[in-house]
Amino acid sequence: VKNTITDNLTIAIDAMGGDHAPIACLDGLFASHKLYPSVKFIIFGNQDLIMPILNNHNEWQKYIDFVHTSDYIASDEQISTSLRSGKNSSMRLAIDAVKNKTAHACVSSGNTGALMAMAKIVLKTINNIDRPAIATSLPTCKGKIIMLDLGANSECNANNLLQFALMGSAFAQITCNKEDPSIGILNIGSEDIKGNDTVKMAAKLVKESTNLNFKGFIEGNDITLGTVDVVVTDGFTGNVALKTIEGTAKLCVEFMKRGFKSNIFSKLGYLLAQKSLKAAFKMTDHRYYNGAMFLGIDGIVVKSHGSSDAIGFQNAIEAAINLADNNINEQIVKNLQNIIENDI
Amino acid sequence: VKNTITDNLTIAIDAMGGDHAPIACLDGLFASHKLYPSVKFIIFGNQDLIMPILNNHNEWQKYIDFVHTSDYIASDEQISTSLRSGKNSSMRLAIDAVKNKTAHACVSSGNTGALMAMAKIVLKTINNIDRPAIATSLPTCKGKIIMLDLGANSECNANNLLQFALMGSAFAQITCNKEDPSIGILNIGSEDIKGNDTVKMAAKLVKESTNLNFKGFIEGNDITLGTVDVVVTDGFTGNVALKTIEGTAKLCVEFMKRGFKSNIFSKLGYLLAQKSLKAAFKMTDHRYYNGAMFLGIDGIVVKSHGSSDAIGFQNAIEAAINLADNNINEQIVKNLQNIIENDI
Secondary structure, X not given: OOOOOXXXXXXXXXOOOOOOOOHHHHHHHHHHHHHOOOOEEEEEEOXXXXXXXXXXXXXXXXXXXXXXXXXXXXXXXXXXXXXXXOOOEHHHHHHHHHHOOOOOEEEEOOOHHHXXXXXXXXXXXXXXXXXXXXXXXXXXXXXXXXXXXXXXXXXXXXXXXXXXXXXXXXXXXXXXXXXXXXXXXXXOOOOOOOOOHHHHHHHHHHHHHOOOEEEEEEOHHHHHHOOOOEEEOOHHHHHHHXXXXXXXXXXXXXXXXXXXXXXXXXXXXXXXXXXHHHHHHHHHOHHHHOOEEEEOEOOEEEEOOOOXXXXXXXXXXHHHHHHHHOOHHHHHHHHHHHHHHHHO | OOOOOOOOOEEEEEOOOOOOOOHHHHHHHHHHHHHOOOOEEEEEEOXXXXXXXXXXXXXXXXXXXXXXXXXXXXXXXXXXXXXXXXXXXXXXXXXXXXXXXXXXXXXXXOXXXXXXXXXXXXHOEOOOOOOOEEEXXXXXXXXXXXXEOOOOOOOOOHHHHHHHHHHHHHHHHHHOOOOOOEEEEEOOOOOOOOOOHHHHHHHHHHHHXXXXXXXXXXXXXHHHHOOOOEEEOOHHHHHHHHHHHHHHHHHHHHHHXXXXXXOHHHHHHHHHHHHHHHHHXXXXXXXXXXXXXXXXXXXXXXXXXXXXXXXXXXXXHHHHHHHHHOOHHHHHHHHHHHHHHHHO
């Protein structure tokens, strides 16, 4: 059982998002409840699907408020449609709960585009943040790091990257438990002359106008080497890099399988090493890194992977609890203050 | 022993480039000679370092012309310096040999920026190609694929990407032995509405104005899944993706090591499976994918990795032999012809 700093934390849950809704969402919630018994939840979703599950759990009413809605956002729904006709959807109501301050954060495995668009409209962005970014933590040789933006902004200017650095630093302080996280800007060479004008200008801005622990440019291989705590990049490059990591990990597992299957000795070797290998690779299991935050939104919105199972959703809920408990957005405002005062 | 289609192929070698020059270059050459005895070589480099090695090999004069020069391009040299004062460098002379048609291709492990700049100045670009791109082959779950650009152009427009698709297709025909290679443009979603204007416009151009086997957009995880034969992207994204693959493969090997080391059973398992695993992972050994080509240069220039050992350099030489033997640039001109005629 873990204690939160804040009493009476409440997390809003969109129980209808993702491939395995609502069962993965609810099972994730119950697992989180065991670890964080003081946290309360508000669930939004369809009573016909959800009530039978809730009623399997004793005294769920003690820590869950359930709000019925039959509307939900489909995973392939156009963003414009979601915004226009999704006002009673489970996703929208979960975001509204953060706006109304009935919840400290919300979690959804639903349609990323719709979630971001609704979050922006309902909660707005933090003062002096031009564009929100999607940030998540990743496994590396040296432990957890943060990367952003992972796809909210397919084109970014230097000022956007500067703001990502400030927000990413706050996120890493809380998520990776680092006092002064090191920051790197992703580029195609570590020398100052490498790359495009945007990253060069961003590096200048971060270096000259912030107190961040800035390490300069890093390259693609530095991400998983854990060279820095926070990898700052535009949403196009970040999304490609994130998915390239996923794909390469799959390739390595595939080669490992082929190796183990190739003869009787390797098969026996697999039987002997199996348990230890699984434990070692657990670190790469994306479910344990689930829970991407929309940094820069004036309210905590955590996006769980669309394919999340109960373990994945549990981790997204716990990311939300941790971010709410440590007041991520206050920390971001504090980091921004520094630069804004410097600017004047 | 392998036969080439063309008789009298000659490959120019910059023997002074890379971390292990000249020994890795020469040992790679001798290994290639065993496989391709009909191919001739011209070596450029310092006689004091090279002659003692050559003289260890019987009858090297039968297939090697040696040209002495004491100048070479340092790995950290500024491109402008290389261009200005590198006219007698081993790198420049190897490129000149392609220009003079004394060699059909050249190979260097030296400074990438200097090599590209010299190649552009001496050999020029192929007609109707605006910018050369760096292309290489990569291991995937389904075999070898091609990716370009890997860093020559940190900003690209849609027309550049169209040209990369046409050149990449020719490169894959020869390097991956595919008749009609499938092409994908790297993006942050596979739907048509995803991504920035450049990739959207490029997809439209490739679809509407070429006969290429175009599969539309692919995502980062598709690279190593082998979803398409040719991954087309700008040099910034491509360089980040390539290095992210390298870094992630290292991370997986690291996790594997930790798993195997964790107890007596897993250690024993390692002993049993070791050989098969090494064979399976040989596919990811970058030395076997060594030899990036500067596509779009009017002459074949193959860049070997700066850290290449003899095996790596041998593979780069063999890539050059294959590309020269199959007239890669004629194939590119043919592919371009298609689109240019369509354009009129």
